[in-house]
Amino acid sequence: MKVTANHYPQEAARVLRETPEVRDSVTGATLNFDSKRRQAYAEVEAETWRRWAEAVKNHVLTHLERYLLEAEANLQKNGVQVHWAEDADDARRIVAEIARAGRVKKVVKAKTMVSEELGINPMLEAMGIEALETDLGEYIIQLLGQPPSHIVGPAIHLNLEQIRRLFHERFQTPLEASPDQLAAVARKLLREGFLQADMGISGGNFVVAETGTLALIENEGNIRLSTSAPRIHVALVGIEKLLPRFSDLSVFLSLTARAATGQRLGTFVSLIQGPRQPGEPDGPEEVHVVFVDNGRSSVLADPEAWETLRCLRCAACLNACPVYRQTGGHAYGYVYSGPIGAILSPGLLGLSETKPLPYASSLCGACFQACPVRIPIPKLLLTWRNRAVQEGLTPRLEAAAIKGYALAMTRPWAYRLASRAVRLLPEKALDNSLVPVLKAWTEGRAGLKPSPKSFRQMWEDGEV
Amino acid sequence: MKVALFITCLADQFFAEAGVAAVRLLRHLGCTVTFPEGQTCCGQPAYNAGYWAEARQVAEHTLEVLEDAPYVVLPSGSCTTMLRAFYPELYRDQPRRFARAEALSRKTYELSEFIVKVLGVSRLGQGLSGRRIAYHHGCHALRELGIKQEPLTLLRNAGAEIVDWPAAEECCGFGGLFSVKLPEVALSMADRKLATLPQGQMDYLTSADGGCMLHLSGRIENRGLNLPVRPLASVLWEAAQR
Ligand code: SF4
Numbered sequence: 001m002k003v004t005a006n007h008y009p010q011e012a013a014r015v016l017r018e019t020p021e022v023r024d025s026v027t028g029a030t031l032n033f034d035s036k037r038r039q040a041y042a043e044v045e046a047e048t049w050r051r052w053a054e055a056v057k058n059h060v061l062t063h064l065e066r067y068l069l070e071a072e073a074n075l076q077k078n079g080v081q082v083h084w085a086e087d088a089d090d091a092r093r094i095v096a097e098i099a100r101a102g103r104v105k106k107v108v109k110a111k112t113m114v115s116e117e118l119g120i121n122p123m124l125e126a127m128g129i130e131a132l133e134t135d136l137g138e139y140i141i142q143l144l145g146q147p148p149s150h151i152v153g154p155a156i157h158l159n160l161e162q163i164r165r166l167f168h169e170r171f172q173t174p175l176e177a178s179p180d181q182l183a184a185v186a187r188k189l190l191r192e193g194f195l196q197a198d199m200g201i202s203g204g205n206f207v208v209a210e211t212g213t214l215a216l217i218e219n220e221g222n223i224r225l226s227t228s229a230p231r232i233h234v235a236l237v238g239i240e241k242l243l244p245r246f247s248d249l250s251v252f253l254s255l256t257a258r259a260a261t262g263q264r265l266g267t268f269v270s271l272i273q274g275p276r277q278p279g280e281p282d283g284p285e286e287v288h289v290v291f292v293d294n295g296r297s298s299v300l301a302d303p304e305a306w307e308t309l310r311c312l313r314c315a316a317c318l319n320a321c322p323v324y325r326q327t328g329g330h331a332y333g334y335v336y337s338g339p340i341g342a343i344l345s346p347g348l349l350g351l352s353e354t355k356p357l358p359y360a361s362s363l364c365g366a367c368f369q370a371c372p373v374r375i376p377i378p379k380l381l382l383t384w385r386n387r388a389v390q391e392g393l394t395p396r397l398e399a400a401a402i403k404g405y406a407l408a409m410t411r412p413w414a415y416r417l418a419s420r421a422v423r424l425l426p427e428k429a430l431d432n433s434l435v436p437v438l439k440a441w442t443e444g445r446a447g448l449k450p451s452p453k454s455f456r457q458m459w460e461d462g463e464v
Numbered sequence: 465m466k467v468a469l470f471i472t473c474l475a476d477q478f479f480a481e482a483g484v485a486a487v488r489l490l491r492h493l494g495c496t497v498t499f500p501e502g503q504t505c506c507g508q509p510a511y512n513a514g515y516w517a518e519a520r521q522v523a524e525h526t527l528e529v530l531e532d533a534p535y536v537v538l539p540s541g542s543c544t545t546m547l548r549a550f551y552p553e554l555y556r557d558q559p560r561r562f563a564r565a566e567a568l569s570r571k572t573y574e575l576s577e578f579i580v581k582v583l584g585v586s587r588l589g590q591g592l593s594g595r596r597i598a599y600h601h602g603c604h605a606l607r608e609l610g611i612k613q614e615p616l617t618l619l620r621n622a623g624a625e626i627v628d629w630p631a632a633e634e635c636c637g638f639g640g641l642f643s644v645k646l647p648e649v650a651l652s653m654a655d656r657k658l659a660t661l662p663q664g665q666m667d668y669l670t671s672a673d674g675g676c677m678l679h680l681s682g683r684i685e686n687r688g689l690n691l692p693v694r695p696l697a698s699v700l701w702e703a704a705q706r
Contacts, residue, residue, distance in 0.1 A: 444648075459483075
C-alpha cells in the first residue's frame with residue numbers, strides 16, 4: 001500500500017474540513033464498539049485475562065524462532081504448505097506463484113489487513129485475476145476504490161446514506177433500502193463469487209504451534225466460505241501471530257472478540273487443520289500458510305518497540321481513541337491507523353516515512369486501558385517522539401524553542417523575568433499571529449489571558 | 465503538617481487565584497505551606513514532545529528544589545503525573561537519579577487527592593450547596609494515577625451536584641503541544657466533548673488541569689457558549705467557606 005503518513009496533519013485537517021460527516025460516522029460506531037467492549041470486559045476478570053494474554057504473547061515473542069519452527073512442522077504434518085515471505089515483494093511473488101500453478105482466475109478475499117499491507121489485490125489485478133472482497137465492509141470500500149479506514153470495520157467512515165447511494169448507483173437498489181436489504185443484495189453477488197472462485201485468501205488471527213491450527217474469527221461467515229469453498233486457500237499470517245498451545249485459544253478467542261466487538265466469541269470461529277482429507281465432503285485441495293515478516297523482525301529486535309508485536313489487531317485502541325474518532329483511519333496514510341498504527345507504522349516503515357504519526361495523540365491513555373494485551377501505547381508514542389528528536393526529524397524552530405525553554409526553566413531568574421515580561425506586553429499580544437504556536441492556538445480559541453499578577457508575585461508580595 | 469506547594473507554570477501564569485485558594489485551603493486544614501522559591505515548570509512540555517534530554521534538565525532542577533519537602537502538593541493532575549510517574553521513567557537507566565525521582569514520586573500528590581488520602585478529610589463544608597457542576601477529568605490524573613473519586617467526593621460532600629456528563633472522562637483535546645500541532649483535531653475533540661454536556665443550567669465547569677481549562681474555556685469563549693470554567697482549587701476553597 002502506498003504510504004502517505006507524512007501528510008497526516010494536513011489530511012486530518014482536510015477530512016474535518018471537507019468531509020465532516022466522517023467524524024459523525026466514526027464517532028457513532030467507535031463509541032458503540034467501545035461501550036460494548038467495556039461491558040464485555042466487565043463480565044470477566046479482564047485484568048487477569050489481559051495480564052495472562054500479555055505474558056503468553058511475551059513468551060511467544062521471546063521464543064519466536066522455536067515456535068515458528070514448531071508451527072511449520074505441525075502445519076506440514078497436517079498437509080499445509082508453508083512459505084516464508086521476508087518482505088512484501090516476496091509475499092506477492094509467493095502468492096503469484098501459487099495462483100499461477102493453480103491456474104487461478106478468480107479469487108475471493110476474506111478480510112485481511114496483511115493483504116492490504118502487502119498490496120495483494122493490485123498484484124492480482126495486474127495478473128488479470130479478479131479479486132473479490134467478501135467482507136461486507138471491505139466489499140463496499142472495494143467498490144469505492146478506497147483503503148480500509150478501521151482494522152475491524154473497514155467502511156466505518158461511511159454512513160448508511162452513502163452506502164445506499166452507492167448500491168443504488170451500482171445495483172439499482174431503492175434509495176431507501178434497509179441495511180438488511182443492502183446486505184442481501186451484496187450477499188447474493190458474493191455467493192456467486194464464492195462458487196466461481198478458485199482461490200481464497202485470508203489472514204489469520206492465530207496459528208497454534210502445538211497443533212498447526214489456523215484460527216480465524218469473524219461474524220459474517222464469509223471467511224469460512226472463502227477458506228473452504230475454493231480449491232486453494234492461502235492464509236497470509238504475520239510471524240507474530242503464534243500461540244504455543246491449543247488450549248491458549250480458549251482465552252485468546254474470547255478476549256479478541258470481547259476487545260474487538262464486545263462479543264463473547266465471534267459468530268464464526270474457523271479452526272483450520274489442513275486441506276480436505278480423503279473421504280471428507282468439502283474443503284480446499286491445497287492450503288498454504290505464508291508467514292510474513294515485512295519489517296516485523298526488526299520491530300522484534302527493537303528493545304522498546306517489540307511489545308507492539310503482541311497486537312491482536314482487535315481495534316479496541318481505535319475505538320477508544322478520541323483522536324482517531326475525529327477523522328477515521330484514512331488520514332493516517334497507511335493500512336494500520338489509530339493508536340496501533342501510530343506505533344506500528346514507524347516500526348514497520350521507519351520513522352522518516354511516518355514522522356507525524358507518533359504525534360497523532362493527546363496521550364490520554366484510553367488506548368492502553370482498552371488494549372487486551374496491554375501494549376503500552378502512550379509510552380511507545382513518546383519513545384518514537386524521542387527518537388524523532390534524536391534523529392533530527394523535528395522542526396528546527398521547535399528544537400530551538402525547547403532548548404530555550406529548558407534554559408529558562410532551569411534558571412529561576414530567567415523564568416521570573418519571562419513571567420514579568422509577559423505582563424508588560426500590550427493586551428492581546430499573546431494572540432500574536434507572528435508566533436506560529438500562538439497563531440495555531442488562537443485560531444478557534446479565545447486568546448490567552450495571564451492572571452494580572454503571577455502567583456509567585458503574589459506570594460512574594462505577601463498577598464497569599 | 466508541612467507541605468510544599470508546586471504551583472506549576474500554567475497555574476502560576478494563568479490561574480494565580482487557584483494557587484492562592486490552594487494555599488488558603490491547605491492552611492485551613494491545618495497545614496503549613498511553603499513555596500520553594502526555585503521552582504519553575506515540571507518539564508512536561510519537553511517530555512511530551514520527545515525532548516527527553518531537556519526534560520531531564522528541568523526534572524533535575526525540580527528534584528533539587530523539592531528535595532527537602534516532606535510533601536509536595538500540586539493544583540494540577542497532569543503535572544502531578546509528571547513528577548510522580550514520568551520522572552522515574554526518565555531516569556530508568558540512571559539508578560541514583562531514579563532513586564531520587566522515586567523518593568519525590570512517593571511524596572507528591574494532586575491537591576484533592578492529598579486532602580482525601582493524606583489529610584483524611586472528605587468534607588470541606590457546605591459551600592457548594594445548590595451548585596450544578598460539570599467535572600472534567602484530566603486524562604493523566606484519571607488514567608495514569610487513578611484519581612477519580614477524590615475530587616468528586618469533595619465536591620459532592622460540599623453539596624454540589626455533579627452533572628451526568630457522558631464524555632466526562634474523554635480527552636478534551638488539549639494534550640500540550642498536541643493542541644497546536646494538530647489544532648483542527650484538538651478543537652474537534654473539544655467540540656465533541658462540549659456537545660455531550662447535559663442540558664439545563666450549570667454553574668460552571670471545573671477541573672484540576674490548567675491546560676485543559678485553557679483549551680476548553682478558549683473554545684467555549686470562541687464559540688460564544690455560556691459556561692464559566694473555574695479551577696478545582698478555587699471551587700474547593702469555596703466549598704470550605706460555609
Ligand atoms: S494495540 Fe491492542 S487494542 Fe490496539 S489493535 Fe492491537 S491488540 Fe487491539
